[in-house]
Structures are given as C-alpha cells and as structure tokens.
Amino acid sequence: MACVIENRLIAAIQDGLPIAPRPYSIIAGQLGLTEQEVIERIQDLIEDGTINRFGVVVHHRPLGFTANAMVVWDIPDDEVDAVGERFASSPGVTLCYRRPRRRPEWPYNLFCMVHGKDRACVRDDVDRLAHSCDMDASYAILFSTRAFKQRGAHYVSAPERIDEATAAASG
C-alpha cells in the first residue's frame, strides 16, 4: 500500500512542484494525505536517494552558457575511475560518466559534459583536463549544435500527460 501512495506522490511531483505558497498542501489535497505526510514522504525519498536533488533545472542557453560539449575520452580501464573522479571535480564539468566503448567506431569510455559561455571557454577547460592526464589520452569534443527536446524524464505513468512547454525548448 505504501508503494501505491509513493507512486502517486512521485507521479504528482515529477513534472514539477506547484508554484504557490503551500505546494505540499496542494499535493496533499490531490492525494488525500495531510501536508505533513507529504513533507515527510518527500524527505524520505530524498534520504533514500530516490530523489537525487530537489530544486531548479536550468536551460543553459538563456543564462549565457551557449556552448555545451560532450567531451569523450579513451582512458585505460584500470585508470578510468581515478581520471573520472578528477575530471568530475574540474571547472566546467557538469556531468561525468563511464560508458561502454563501441568499437570500431567509438573507442571512448569516459564522457564529460562541459558547459561554458562560449566554445573558447569550453576548449580551455578541455585543455586543462587533457593536461591533467599522465598519458596521451585520445579524446573528441562534440559541441552541441542544436537542442531539439529537453524535458524531465517520466518514470511513473500518470494519465494523459502532455509535454507541451518543455518539449518546445530549442537552442
């Protein structure tokens, strides 16, 4: 039963929080819970890691972060953890993941997102990353040229969901 309520709570907030003085009270009204119960359940979801973070999701471009690159590296498997940790704490890097190679077309196993005010800034940041490697790692910078679709992912079904405004995001 707890799981049903939890799913309904997640469905209610996954598109965003009501923008009104008492948002948790609005959600509580929709779910037949008290405001305090909603607050406690959301805190539980944050504590157990179901919710990574609670806050704003920004579109980078309107804030002047017009350059965004996916920078991909071919790092020996036994060094990728150490290099990934280091890259993740470096300026400009907003995400850092290890992913599989897809040889022969794709030799890269470490993926970083680097955001900057322009491409020169991004290249500076990438140069610093490259110099921080002991080995001559081969890498590629994939600048984004257009963003077609940017919305929050949906993990829990709710009836008749429309993605209108967020799907229209463009750059």
Place this chain on the structure above:
Amino acid sequence: MCQRRSGSTKRRQPPVDNIDRAIINTLQGGFPIRERPYAAAAAVIGITEQELIQRIERLIEAQTLSRFGPLFNAEKLGGAVCLCAMEVPADDFDRTAGRVNAFVEVAHNYARDHPFNMWFVLATEYPPDIAEAAARIEEATGYAVHEFPKIDEFYVGLKLDA
C-alpha cells in the same frame, strides 16, 4: 583566457537580472521541504515570498528554467535511462529528428558535430523498455541506434554559477 560575459542573448527571453541569478544559484542547491518553502527560500535570497513565486513563474514561462521540482534517480524507481547515438546523413537529419522526438521515451535530443551526430536520452519505466524503444526508433528511422548505458557516475560537486 576565457572572458565572462553576461547572459544577454539574441533570443526573445526577457533578460535575466541579478535577482534571477541569485534565485537560480540558490535553488540549484535544493529547495526547502516544509510548510512555506517559498517563504523560506525567499528569506535566504532576500526577497519576498510573492516576488520569488512570480519570478519562478516568469523564468519557467521564458524557458530559462525547464523545471522546478525533484530530480529522480531512475534506477531507484525501477526505471532506466540510456544515452543513445545515431549517425544520420545531413540531408535527412531534420526528418529523422522529428521521428525520434515523437517517441515519449526520448527525454533530450541534441545535434552534435561528429559522425555520430544525433544524441538522445531514453527514459523508461522498466529497464527492458530501453532496448525495445531503441528497436522501434531504428525501425521508424532506418538508422542504427548505439546504446551507451551508464557504467559509473562520478560525482560532480560544483553546480553552474549563473
């Protein structure tokens, strides 16, 4: 050296001022989970609850903010996300983008300058749905979908400084 520029753009959005930037920087780090969360966040920023609410509404309307609320850990929910790439000929790119974006499983899609030139994220309720969605995209577009699932995530501490 890289020069810091202000956020002025050629686009239609109204300019983002210093209070907007303070709001974004503050809320990127989290949002209070309590009875009057906007009042609590507004006090930290130094504005009124009403002004914070109005500004958040405006920033969402202008699409400076894409969302305001929780970011979920997909795996914890039993769901799955997967980065995917396709190699699409330039003259077929727009048609293909339209077909790919029509899938509800596609959460983001970016054109990038590489032979693998279309990069999108699939997000589904159940892990097996990723391969199934990728197969349907291959069928709808005629191009191979390369899957790049996350093996490890390295924690990025610093957020963007708006």
